[in-house]
Amino acid sequence: MKKLILILLAAFGLSTAAVASEGGIAWDKFPEAKVTDVAALQNGAKLFVNYCLNCHSAAYMRYNRMRDLGLSEDQIKKNLMFATEKVGDTMKVSLDPKQAKDWFGGLPPDLTVIARSRADFGKGSGADYLYTYLRSYYRDDTKATGWNNMAFPSVAMPNVLWELQGQRAAKYLEEKDPHHEGRTLHRFAGYEQLTPGTLSPLEYDESVGDLVAFLQWMGEPAQNDRLKVGVWVLIFLGIFTVIAWRLNAAYWKDVT
């Protein structure tokens, strides 16, 4: 019996390890506090409409929902909308699917719920992925766009944030393979900054954090309300449970 349990545990351990190691790099932790930070979300919204919303739509998200981020409709219209759409419209793009197919090999995915869809059991949340992905671009001349990504190898999208981040190259070390005599391993050893961006690496991480916070919020705009309501619901149910418990005891005290 004990042996069986051990075997089962070992099998689980192995299978989870196998899942965790397949494909891509480990994900960095997204700074979660930003999702409730209005200034960060507003900055994220600005980055989103400027850098993402040209090719990617957010077709289930209305512009005026950004009032939840402390913006007035007027502010949204003046600062975050650049074409003829109405403030109650959803965030659509006019990218021609045919051209998109020619340029990128397919239609860029809608980003409304992208943060929810990219989570992976054992690797992290969708926000962790996006935070890692947007910070993993490097120059690679073998690719059609001239860009490659550590978190999403051979990605179709070039680094649209390159002006902010600057251009980087991936450094590799040649190491002796400990298991095979005479062979070497090609090991990734960080990035090398080729040209500086308008932001320092630290500022860039902050900005990407803001952008991902916006994507995370947009995935479920009600999420902060949900947590707030949840606390009250649990407080109510906690009190109700105590009353129900005592009521039950009062009814049953004479049952013999």
Next chain:
Amino acid sequence: MAEFKQVGANASVAEKLLTWVDNRFPASKLYKEHMSEYYAPKNFNFWYVFGSIALLVLVIQIVTGIFLVMHYKPDAAQAFASVEYIMRDVPWGWLIRYMHSTGASAFFIVVYLHMFRGLIYGSYRQPRELVWIFGCAIFLCLMAEAFMGYLLPWGQMSYWGAQVIVNLFAAVPFVGPDLALLIRGDYVVSDATLNRFFSFHVIAVPLVLLGLVVAHIIALHEVGSNNPDGVEIKETKNAQGLPLDGIPFHPFYTVHDIFGVSVFLMAFSAILFFTPEFGGYFLEYNNFIPGDPLKTPAHIAPVWYFTPFYSMLRAITSEMAAALALMVLAAAAFSTRRFAAPIKLGIWIVAVAVALALGLLPALLNWFGALAGVLQPLFSALPFLTGIDAKFWGVVVMGGAVVILFFLPWLDHSPVKSIRYRPRWHLYVYGLFVVIFLVLGYLGTQPPSRAGERISQVGTLFYFGFFLLMPWWSRIGTFKPVPARVTFAAH
């Protein structure tokens, strides 16, 4: 017909109204029979709360479902967007949607616990066989309801999960492809499929489900509830003919259940408000990508509540089917010993036919290459000797794993009902059964692997062995004496 009752001239309006109704509809009678004068054993423990909770979850699902249907669009082009519309633009829509999605998983948790209670206390034994059978039918309906409901959000997992499961029906010999076509209404899962699943999910199955729930409760109240001791309380009555160990359902168990329900609602709300995706188990991450017929996800797994059965389906490889064929032959050899020659022959014909259908001969060829000279020409002459695709047997095993539950009342031959008075090792067998069920469930969520396949094959054999060998093992051991009255300590 009951006697026509008269009320006194100075009776209250309420009394007059009730009498008026009672003369035309058995309102008071129903209330008494099912609530205030339904005598339930007083020794219920916490395991007995899950029936009431299941009823509550059913109500939650129906009520939230009604509101969801007001905004949802059963249209392949609009379904995904309409769910996001509910999540964003419908006031409190996110709450309604999360109640429904969390409720689906909660339903299965509660029903699994409810069934396990029945299992350990022998609640399916005489005279409660029909209570159990109605319950199993409810479980089957629930599975159909959940499966079809899962297609409606039209995400990648919805789409491909439905595609995989419907394709299973195509493995049925002869009629399979037509059957799959009939279910889908198209050659792939499409708008037509979504519409019929919607129709089944919102009206057809719930209608059957509600009827079965009523039948389940009527049958239960006819025979009376079992209890953790497995003692029949109706056998010890007082002078008024009321069971000594019974207590009116209302108010004693209603107040009990209110307490249980409030604890349940705390857990339910904690998940709903703080982690509605439940780590990708209640709402799968992939399902936030709209269903795309051209992009097959790398890993397709059903929602957690189906995974134990899905594991059993995947466990049936052609190798496993051949192993089952050998077991069928061994069982025939074992069982024919005491029969007369004609019956013996009949059993052997059936057993050999089943073994051939399970693909015994191709497996033999695989194991002993030397047989090629004999078997190859045989296969080309009589192609049916290669047996039926293992995929079909996987479907049979998956279905069988649910159907076998219906026969439980006749499989259990233990002299006592409750686990309390059965030999200690029976408890360990039940414990192992739970562990195996959970392991199968876990493996079903994982991508296929060699080790996982082996473990799920062992698990599948244990699952079926548990039930099919129950007529023998449930009789073995030293049973403790069952008391005449229930064991009850005042609160």
